[in-house]
Amino acid sequence: MSKDIQPRICLVEDDEIMGESLCDRFALEGFQIEWQQTGNAGLQAIRTRKYDLIISDVNLPDLSGEDMYAQLIDESINLPPIIFITGYGSIDRAVRLLKLGAADYISKPFDLDLLVEKARLLCPLHMGNVAGDIQPANMLGVSPIMHVIEQSIPRLAKLASTILITGESGVGKEHVAQLIHRHARTSSDAPFVAISGGAVTESLLESELFGHEKGSFTGAAKARKGVFEQAHGGTLFLDEVGEMSLGMQVKLLRVIQERCIVRVGGEMPIPVDVRLICATNRDLKKMVEENTFREDLYYRIHVIRLRIPPLRERREDILWFANLFLKQCAQLSKETHHMSPVSEQALLDYDWPGNLRELKHSVERACILSYNQQLESDAFFDDGFMNSPAAMEVIESPTQDGTLAGHLRDCERKFILHALEHNQWHFGNTAIALDISRKNLWEKMKKLDIHPDKHAKPELESKQQS
Numbered sequence: 001m002s003k004d005i006q007p008r009i010c011l012v013e014d015d016e017i018m019g020e021s022l023c024d025r026f027a028l029e030g031f032q033i034e035w036q037q038t039g040n041a042g043l044q045a046i047r048t049r050k051y052d053l054i055i056s057d058v059n060l061p062d063l064s065g066e067d068m069y070a071q072l073i074d075e076s077i078n079l080p081p082i083i084f085i086t087g088y089g090s091i092d093r094a095v096r097l098l099k100l101g102a103a104d105y106i107s108k109p110f111d112l113d114l115l116v117e118k119a120r121l122l123c124p125l126h127m128g129n130v131a132g133d134i135q136p137a138n139m140l141g142v143s144p145i146m147h148v149i150e151q152s153i154p155r156l157a158k159l160a161s162t163i164l165i166t167g168e169s170g171v172g173k174e175h176v177a178q179l180i181h182r183h184a185r186t187s188s189d190a191p192f193v194a195i196s197g198g199a200v201t202e203s204l205l206e207s208e209l210f211g212h213e214k215g216s217f218t219g220a221a222k223a224r225k226g227v228f229e230q231a232h233g234g235t236l237f238l239d240e241v242g243e244m245s246l247g248m249q250v251k252l253l254r255v256i257q258e259r260c261i262v263r264v265g266g267e268m269p270i271p272v273d274v275r276l277i278c279a280t281n282r283d284l285k286k287m288v289e290e291n292t293f294r295e296d297l298y299y300r301i302h303v304i305r306l307r308i309p310p311l312r313e314r315r316e317d318i319l320w321f322a323n324l325f326l327k328q329c330a331q332l333s334k335e336t337h338h339m340s341p342v343s344e345q346a347l348l349d350y351d352w353p354g355n356l357r358e359l360k361h362s363v364e365r366a367c368i369l370s371y372n373q374q375l376e377s378d379a380f381f382d383d384g385f386m387n388s389p390a391a392m393e394v395i396e397s398p399t400q401d402g403t404l405a406g407h408l409r410d411c412e413r414k415f416i417l418h419a420l421e422h423n424q425w426h427f428g429n430t431a432i433a434l435d436i437s438r439k440n441l442w443e444k445m446k447k448l449d450i451h452p453d454k455h456a457k458p459e460l461e462s463k464q465q466s
């Protein structure tokens with residue numbers, strides 16, 4: 001890391017051996033690091049000094065890392081990204097912290113190289129070196145399955161030269177490919193080049209992939225490099241590989257095997273050194289059985305496969321990404337918006353066939369069309385979904401008096417009940433999840449006639465006093 005730019009890290013860790021080890025390693029990597037050994041010391045340091053990253057153990061002797069983070073959020077302090085260190089078996093707690101806004105977590109025992117790499121990716125973004133992207137570079141969501149995928153990326157980037165990413169349209173396959181590229185690149189100027197096999201006509205695809213020589217066809221006024229040459233020394237992302245014709249598949253297979261290309265109209269082979277990441281939303285194995293995709297190419301690109309699940313299989317990510325997209329819209333428009341409890345539930349109940357792409361467009365649409373800071377359900381969806389059974393249950397639940405006040409009261413009651421059940425009736429965690437104080441939660445429960453002895457399951461009643 002450049003000595004001209006030394007990101008400052010606040011380390012909150014009570015274990016002396018762990019703390020000394022982390023301080024030594026991060027100092028060698030070119031970071032400035034300040035070590036606090038208690039939660040209260042960490043609080044005071046973060047309140048009074050400017051940091052580019054916080055690394056905190058969750059289990060501290062005086063104040064847990066989770067409570068420290070909650071206090072900082074309540075105080076509306078402008079926080080840098082924070083990485084939590086959790087113990088084995090504390091994944092649920094870590095996921096809860098991610099939902100509150102933590103950038104990442106790492107579980108003990110952990111690979112120190114991985115923690116350093118996470119810090120490298122988070123610090124430059126927070127310092128503004130990558131304009132316009134407020135999403136942590138290594139965050140794919142808060143769901144356990146996406147965290148597993150995220151943790152596999154550094155190893156794949158080091159070892160795999162050909163990777164296949166599968167998943168429905170809009171799940172974020174190209175973003176995953178970019179993360180692999182960031183981990184794999186040996187220099188800051190290593191290229192990342194993307195092309196879609198389905199977006200280019202058959203007659204032009206060969207020239208786009210392999211380039212052409214001057215005069216090789218009508219309109220070829222000068223020689224041009226294809227994407228394989230453009231990506232030399234970096235990563236080529238070939239999307240929609242399942243849309244390529246059988247003839248083009250043969251030529252792609254030859255390049256993968258020989259690691260060299262021949263331009264259209266040329267004769268000399270040109271060596272290329274690229275990491276090839278292919279992606280598809282189709283079932284390539286079924287296509288092989290139907291003789292529409294070459295079996296030899298299938299096995300060549302299927303050495304390592306990453307399946308990115310659709311949003312409906314990882315609903316924990318829906319509100320996290322929705323809030324991320326709201327922040328991105330606010331950065332562009334200088335207008336802040338937030339979702340009502342009813343609209344949050346509507347987003348959770350929708351299956352999102354277009355996945356992240358559809359969710360992002362829905363959030364952008366809501367921000368553009370709404371004149372109010374609070375976004376209601378109808379701002380996110382067209383009439384088709386608003387009349388669906390899933391949405392009707394959320395936004396048209398019957399009330400006793402039929403008034404708007406009664407409807408809103410019922411919606412709030414259902415939403416708080418859902419949060420309590422999700423957090424196993426732990427009032428402190430529920431209050432944090434709802435972004436309200438424990439006192440406010442108790443007052444709302446009393447007003448809305450929510451009693452633990454009536455609603456909590458017997459085996460969870462012991463948590464009432466937590």
